[in-house]
Amino acid sequence: MSIFDLTGRVAVVTGANTGIGQGIALALAAAGADIAAVGRTPAEETCEKVKALGRKCLLVKADLSSTAPVEGVVDQVVNELGGLHILVNNAGIIRRADAVEFTEEDWDAVVDTNLKVVFFLAQAAGRHMIAHAEKTGERGKIINIASMLSFQGGIRVPSYTASKSGVAGLTKLLACEWASKLVNVNAIAPGYIATNNTAALQADETRNRQILERIPEGRWGAPEDIGGAAVFLASGAADYVQGQILAVDGGWLAR
Ligand code: NDP
Secondary structure, three states, rough: OOOOOOOOOOOEEEEEHHHHHHHHHHHHHHOOOOEEEEEEOHHHHHHHHHHHHHOOOEEEEEOOOOOOOOOHHHHHHHHHHOOEEEEEEOOOOOOOOOOHHHOOOHHHHHOOOOHHHHHHHHHHHHHHHHHHOOOOOOEEEEEOOHHHOOOOOOOOOOHHHHHHHHHHHHHHHHHHHHHHOOEEEEEEEOEEEOOOOHHHHHOOOOHHHHHHHOOOOOOEEEHHHHHHHHHHHHHHHOOOOOOEEEEEOOHHHHH
16 A cells, blocks of 8 residues: 555545645545545536546535634534545635735635634644544644745735735644644645646746746646645655644745
């Protein structure tokens, strides 16, 4: 059996209908996990592909712009899939404007989705994982999707940078609190990944060239690149990895 085998594990992936979330859901399923695809747009295509890999897939409709659905999501997944062993907090949004003009609405929308709900979903899943680990000795795994802007400032994205820096700090705090309770908490910081989120940048010839020149790999990342890192962190191979923010960025931050 592979050290990355996830057979018998149930993984919640938020924002699994597209982009990085879809890449992560498919990679975890390929490693053997059953998937709960959680989001406001039903992840039907993702679930079809998960099922084609021979795994179960549960569609869970939830708008994660507020904490309202969080407890219900965890209860539904545990009841319908028989457990919750892996949480990937992937759903996220970005709003762009100069700092001098940035609105409170754009601040709250981004920080609520990218940071507040990430914490409270981790809390609800973490409570379940800690209780499960006490009974069975089986570990829980929480993976938060951070960003290069967990490490760098960026421009015109103040609430995004604040939220993703917050995700990095929160990841370390939860790892410190929960490591002794057999829950691993880590984050992945994607570099420039080709998704709907970055379509405008890819389409802008000048910006696209500047980005590619700056990335040592010389290419955009793919959702599958993030999926591979998620499988590692979700697996037994990463049981001694705690509180890390793993950059998967083609070398961007190394430059
Ligand atoms: P996409 O815009 O392609 O996907 C974002 C996902 O989040 C979608 O599934 C979206 O659902 C979901 N989502 C957003 N708001 C909510 C909400 N209120 N409730 C439920 N689901 C919601 O982005 P990416 O795949 O590129 O990004 C995924 C994650 O990776 C984000 O956290 C992003 O910040 C992070 N990231 C991405 C990078 C990149 O280069 N692409 C770089 C660094 C980090 P819906 O389709 O319904 O809107």
